[in-house]
Every structure is written in structure tokens, then in C-alpha cells.
Amino acid sequence: MPAHAPAILVLEDGRTFRGDSYGAEGETFGEAVFNTGMTGYQETLTDPSYHCQVVVMTAPHIGNTGVNDEDDESSRFWVAGYVVRDPARVTSSWRSRRSLDDELRAQGVVGISGVDTRALTRHLRERGAMRVAISTAPTDVADPTALLARVRDAGAMPGSELASEVSTTETYVVPAHPGPWGEKKHTVVALDLGIKTMTPRRMAERGCEVHVVPATASLEEITALRPDGLFYSNGPGDPAATTHQVEVLQGALAQGLPYFGICFGNQLFGRALGFGTYKLKYGHRGINQPVMDRTTGKVEVTAHNHGFAVDAPLDAPTTTPYGEASVSHVCLNDDVVEGLELRDAAGRLTGFSVQYHPEAAAGPHDAAYLFDRFIDLMSGSRGLETGAGAPSSTTVGEENA
Incomplete structure (x- = not known):
């Protein structure tokens, strides 16, 4: 497995979590949200609805089935960042083509592992979704003060047309x-x-x-x-x-x-x-x-x-x-x-x-x-006046009323 640098996660209210880099190294910003799915992480990562969001996985063990070429829901990973507790060290699915860590690196998604995701999820439930950053920069890991300031200057989800x-x-x-x-x-x-x-x-x-x-x-x-x-x-x-x-x-x-x-x-x-x-x-x-x-x-x-x-x-x-x-x-x-x-x-x-x-x-x-x-x-509808849709004797909504 590749070496993982120290990483830090900083929420806009000042709470921090330390861990190891997972995926690409660097710095990323987004809205911190949590996903409660036990499976389906590949579909989550490729769901465009997660654009500009840093996703916290509440299931502790992520990556055990690796990444395949069939389950993508779009052409790329859309998440702004990824947070897991215990990443799998070995992939065990016959459909796997590469590890999740490698794919995150290849697509430039900055993540962090070794985080107490239960504590982070409880914090987000109590305080609400908020802006967040993940960084592997040694200066940020040593002193997150400047990173916190950049988090608070980052754009927020309300008002965003994405x-x-x-x-x-x-x-x-x-x-x-x-x-x-x-x-x-x-x-x-x-x-x-x-x-x-x-x-x-x-x-x-x-x-x-x-x-x-x-x-x-x-x-x-x-x-x-x-x-x-x-x-x-x-x-x-x-x-x-x-x-x-x-x-x-x-x-x-x-x-x-x-x-x-x-x-x-x-x-x-x-x-x-x-x-x-x-x-x-x-x-x-x-x-x-x-x-x-x-x-x-x-x-x-x-x-x-x-x-x-x-x-x-x-x-x-x-x-x-x-x-x-x-x-x-x-x-x-x-x-x-x-x-x-x-x-x-x-x-x-x-x-x-x-x-x-x-x-x-x-x-x-x-x-x-x-x-x-x-x-x-x-x-059961004639559609538009232009003739789209064939007439039908079916009463619309009849079976679902």
C-alpha cells in the first residue's frame, strides 16, 4: 500500500479531526455531510448530487469491494472530499478492478481516514451541515488556524446554483x-x-x-x-x-x-x-x-x-x-x-x-x-397539442388513487 501522509479535517465552527490521507493529497473545501449507507460507496462517489460536498461515511469499513467498471453513476467522482474511519487494506470482490484508495488518487479526490466518524456524525447532527476543509499540507496539520480562516471564507451551499x-x-x-x-x-x-x-x-x-x-x-x-x-x-x-x-x-x-x-x-x-x-x-x-x-x-x-x-x-x-x-x-x-x-x-x-x-x-x-x-x-395522456403521445382510454391515476 502507498504511504499516507498525516491529514487534518477542520470544520467551520473550529472543531478539528486528525488522521491519515486517503486518496489524493492536497487541500479541498466543501460542505460536510454524512451518508448512512452500509454499501454503495461507488454509486455515492459518482453521484453528481454530491458536487461540492465532503462526504462522511458513517459505516466504519469502506473500500472492501474496491472499484469496478460497472457501478458508476456518471463519468467521474463528484465529491469534493471523502472521510472514512477504517479503509480496507485488501479488496475482496471478483468484480474489483482497482482499490478505492487508488481510484481516489487517480481522480484527485482528497480524503482522510482514521477519523472518529461516529463523533463527527454526531457533531453534524447537533450543529448541522457546515463548511469544512481537508488538508495534508504540513503547515495546516501543524497549525490549522490559517486553514480555519480559509474554510470560513469559502462559499456556502445556500444560494449556490450547481x-x-x-x-x-x-x-x-x-x-x-x-x-x-x-x-x-x-x-x-x-x-x-x-x-x-x-x-x-x-x-x-x-x-x-x-x-x-x-x-x-x-x-x-x-x-x-x-x-x-x-x-x-x-x-x-x-x-x-x-x-x-x-x-x-x-x-x-x-x-x-x-x-x-x-x-x-x-x-x-x-x-x-x-x-x-x-x-x-x-x-x-x-x-x-x-x-x-x-x-x-x-x-x-x-x-x-x-x-x-x-x-x-x-x-x-x-x-x-x-x-x-x-x-x-x-x-x-x-x-x-x-x-x-x-x-x-x-x-x-x-x-x-x-x-x-x-x-x-x-x-x-x-x-x-x-x-x-x-x-x-x-x-393515459394526449401529451402536447402538437400530437405527442397517443390517446388512451386509461384513466390517469386510476390505479394509484
């Missing part, structure tokens, strides 16, 4: 997969706000041809593709700092285009409907969060990565210019809004969203039905 930094710059197509649903059934436009690889695959498996477009795409560019439905992905940043995508979504809703959003797409759906958003104290991150689908009464174990939430009333629907909006899902830990739905004057579902990740990469498969719900929504 989706444009992680989005694709060119439109690409994920073709429909032949399978139980047959050949192509629908055309979906997916706005890439930090989309994960598995998400369009889940729609393609269900007969959707998915056009993944940049976050800067206009409503005219979207409708020119004649979609049966519009999808907004997960992504990083403060939803209150995002305006263009909200305006595009409002235009799409006004035209009756069926909508499905996840994570950041849920927050932007809320803003498009007139709700506010706010920053959670320490957020939800992991693959073990309990959520109730209020439309069915079922409880799901779900995968999360969000630090902001929608401020919508739990007890009554809200009249919007696009129909009646209501909270469809809630977190059973803290009653945070985990989903929204929109219905027209006849009570038909026209759009919905969830705050979590139903693509199950990595994570449980409890929420896979949401992709089926989107298919049902598109199958």
Missing part, C-alpha cells in the same frame, strides 16, 4: 430496451440536473426512448422533441437559486405535458407550483430512509441525497394555476415532504415527484413502482 456545472452539454439518447414492455412505447425528455446513469435505464427498460438534454434547454427545444412526458433529475445546489428550469417547467405544466421529477426535480416542481424550499439541518443521505406513500398507505425504504426540502402543507391540497397540488409522500423520521402530486379539475394525475432516488443505484427497490406510475401517466 446543476449547470454537472449537466451534460450535449443532448444524447438512451434507446428503449426490448423486454416485457416490447419496443418503444413513449418518448421522454429528461432534463439533466445531475442525472444518474441508472435513471434513464429504468425508463428505457419500460419502453421509453429517453432524450437527455442539458439543464439549459428551453421549453421550445424540449417540445421540439415531441415528448410524451418530461422528467427532471436529481442534482446539487440550492433550488431557490435556480430560476430557468422552474420557468421551463411552468411552461410545460401549462401545456399539459405529463411530469415526473426526483430529488432536485421534486424541489423544482414544488417551486413551479408556488411552494418555497428550505435547507434541512443536516439532510437525508443514505439508502435506508423510511417514506410513506400517502396515496397507497405503503411504507418504502428509500435512497436519499438531499439537503433542501419543499415547504408545502401536509394536511390539505393547494390550488395552483396548473391544478390541485398535494403532498403524496412524507418521511416517517421527521415529516419532511418527500413527494408531490398534481391533479386537474377532474381529479386526474398530471404530474408527480419524489424527493428520493427510485432507480435503486445503490439502494432498495421499494420505489421502482414510480417508473410504472410515470408510464401509466403518459399512457
Whole structure:
């Protein structure tokens, strides 16, 4: 194993943790957050939603399955830094191609190991997510005073527009997969706000041809593709700092285009409907969060990565210019809004969203039905006036009411 230099982690409130470098050496800044997943670290590292965040893994032993060439959720690691307690010394999976330490080094991700991550997690739960730095510079390790000053001068997550930094710059197509649903059934436009690889695959498996477009795409560019439905992905940043995508979504809703959003797409759906958003104290991150689908009464174990939430009333629907909006899902830990739905004057579902990740990469498969719900929504809608989407006798939302 390569030698590891001493490293130090400094939080903006002055608390420090010492350990050894893990991954690349150097200095990095970001928002300190913790992830409670026992598995799926490769999917976490390659999730664009973690852009500008230093991720603390609460599971003590990380890296034992190494890194493979199949589980990436994007083309690179996005985390700003990585914090673990006991890194694996040997990789033991037959799928492993290299160690996590080596891959972190190769991708320039500065990390630290040997940290009491339980104490760090408890601190973040009590004080909230905050700015942080990791450094291996001997001067910082010897005296972190100057590093603390740089942490406090670093940018904060509130007010940050980050989706444009992680989005694709060119439109690409994920073709429909032949399978139980047959050949192509629908055309979906997916706005890439930090989309994960598995998400369009889940729609393609269900007969959707998915056009993944940049976050800067206009409503005219979207409708020119004649979609049966519009999808907004997960992504990083403060939803209150995002305006263009909200305006595009409002235009799409006004035209009756069926909508499905996840994570950041849920927050932007809320803003498009007139709700506010706010920053959670320490957020939800992991693959073990309990959520109730209020439309069915079922409880799901779900995968999360969000630090902001929608401020919508739990007890009554809200009249919007696009129909009646209501909270469809809630977190059973803290009653945070985990989903929204929109219905027209006849009570038909026209759009919905969830705050979590139903693509199950990595994570449980409890929420896979949401992709089926989107298919049902598109199958029962005429889509845009331009003719996108075939008429159907199916009543939208009939099976999910």
C-alpha cells in the first residue's frame, strides 16, 4: 500500500479531526455531510448530487469491494472530499478492478481516514451541515488556524446554483430496451440536473426512448422533441437559486405535458407550483430512509441525497394555476415532504415527484413502482397539442388513487 501522509479535517465552527490521507493529497473545501449507507460507496462517489460536498461515511469499513467498471453513476467522482474511519487494506470482490484508495488518487479526490466518524456524525447532527476543509499540507496539520480562516471564507451551499456545472452539454439518447414492455412505447425528455446513469435505464427498460438534454434547454427545444412526458433529475445546489428550469417547467405544466421529477426535480416542481424550499439541518443521505406513500398507505425504504426540502402543507391540497397540488409522500423520521402530486379539475394525475432516488443505484427497490406510475401517466395522456403521445382510454391515476 502507498504511504499516507498525516491529514487534518477542520470544520467551520473550529472543531478539528486528525488522521491519515486517503486518496489524493492536497487541500479541498466543501460542505460536510454524512451518508448512512452500509454499501454503495461507488454509486455515492459518482453521484453528481454530491458536487461540492465532503462526504462522511458513517459505516466504519469502506473500500472492501474496491472499484469496478460497472457501478458508476456518471463519468467521474463528484465529491469534493471523502472521510472514512477504517479503509480496507485488501479488496475482496471478483468484480474489483482497482482499490478505492487508488481510484481516489487517480481522480484527485482528497480524503482522510482514521477519523472518529461516529463523533463527527454526531457533531453534524447537533450543529448541522457546515463548511469544512481537508488538508495534508504540513503547515495546516501543524497549525490549522490559517486553514480555519480559509474554510470560513469559502462559499456556502445556500444560494449556490450547481446543476449547470454537472449537466451534460450535449443532448444524447438512451434507446428503449426490448423486454416485457416490447419496443418503444413513449418518448421522454429528461432534463439533466445531475442525472444518474441508472435513471434513464429504468425508463428505457419500460419502453421509453429517453432524450437527455442539458439543464439549459428551453421549453421550445424540449417540445421540439415531441415528448410524451418530461422528467427532471436529481442534482446539487440550492433550488431557490435556480430560476430557468422552474420557468421551463411552468411552461410545460401549462401545456399539459405529463411530469415526473426526483430529488432536485421534486424541489423544482414544488417551486413551479408556488411552494418555497428550505435547507434541512443536516439532510437525508443514505439508502435506508423510511417514506410513506400517502396515496397507497405503503411504507418504502428509500435512497436519499438531499439537503433542501419543499415547504408545502401536509394536511390539505393547494390550488395552483396548473391544478390541485398535494403532498403524496412524507418521511416517517421527521415529516419532511418527500413527494408531490398534481391533479386537474377532474381529479386526474398530471404530474408527480419524489424527493428520493427510485432507480435503486445503490439502494432498495421499494420505489421502482414510480417508473410504472410515470408510464401509466403518459399512457393515459394526449401529451402536447402538437400530437405527442397517443390517446388512451386509461384513466390517469386510476390505479394509484
